[in-house]
Amino acid sequence: MLKSERLILRAVRRDDLPRLCEFNNDLEVELAGAGDPPTPQSLERLQADFDQRVSKGGRDGTWFAIETGGKLIGQCGLFNFDEFKGVAHVCELGISIGDKSYWGRGYGREAIRLLLDYAFRYWNIHRVWLRTNSENERALRCYRACGFVEEGRLRQHEWQNGRYFDTVCMGVLRSEWESGRAAGKT
Numbered sequence: 001m002l003k004s005e006r007l008i009l010r011a012v013r014r015d016d017l018p019r020l021c022e023f024n025n026d027l028e029v030e031l032a033g034a035g036d037p038p039t040p041q042s043l044e045r046l047q048a049d050f051d052q053r054v055s056k057g058g059r060d061g062t063w064f065a066i067e068t069g070g071k072l073i074g075q076c077g078l079f080n081f082d083e084f085k086g087v088a089h090v091c092e093l094g095i096s097i098g099d100k101s102y103w104g105r106g107y108g109r110e111a112i113r114l115l116l117d118y119a120f121r122y123w124n125i126h127r128v129w130l131r132t133n134s135e136n137e138r139a140l141r142c143y144r145a146c147g148f149v150e151e152g153r154l155r156q157h158e159w160q161n162g163r164y165f166d167t168v169c170m171g172v173l174r175s176e177w178e179s180g181r182a183a184g185k186t
Ligand SMILES: CC(C)(COP(=O)(O)OP(=O)(O)OC[C@H]1O[C@@H](n2cnc3c(N)ncnc32)[C@H](O)[C@@H]1OP(=O)(O)O)[C@@H](O)C(=O)NCCC(=O)NCCS
Pocket: 029, 032, 033, 034, 074, 095, 096, 097, 098, 102, 103, 104, 105, 106, 107, 108, 109, 110, 131, 132, 133, 136, 137, 138, 139, 141, 142, 145
């Protein structure tokens, strides 16, 4: 549905689930991406959740599979739209490239730029924000390259792998995104 030079962002399909399940059970991916302790996930549970959502009908929302060259490499999307839509116009962004062979090759920023354009252009969003772990340097650099700035820290908010980490909150305003684009920076 959304396309860039190398990527397609499209709805998640049932035949994606085995690969997504592999990503969800990869400890390195889980630890990089989440503040919660890692837990195993069965394919059956993932399929049951998927089927339940599909049975409700309607559209697929704002969560996308990330595909390149016909291969599924991760997921990303917008969520937590402000409750009073039409007032603040704020939402949160999340991304996980589960195929580690695609880390650090610019795919993350390409997907995020597509998502930001989608948020600002089609959803009339005013501010997009996200949170990440203070030790996730790859993510921090990727987000900065897309125009996100650090807005605050929840100190020692996450426990991972035997240590506390800060949660870093970052955001980008529509005006910053537009001026960054005009200057060719984002
Ligand atoms: C975080 C993530 C989306 C970033 O996407 P990506 O495609 O890997 O990132 P990019 O290639 O666009 O940018 C990576 C940046 O980190 C740098 N980098 C690459 N490997 C690194 C490493 N091991 N340590 C530190 N920095 C690293 C790159 O040089 C680049 O920075 P630069 O442009 O300033 O040189 C992706 O790696 C991912 O999904 N990781 C697993 C889950 C996760 O961390 N999710 C985010 C949760 S908030």
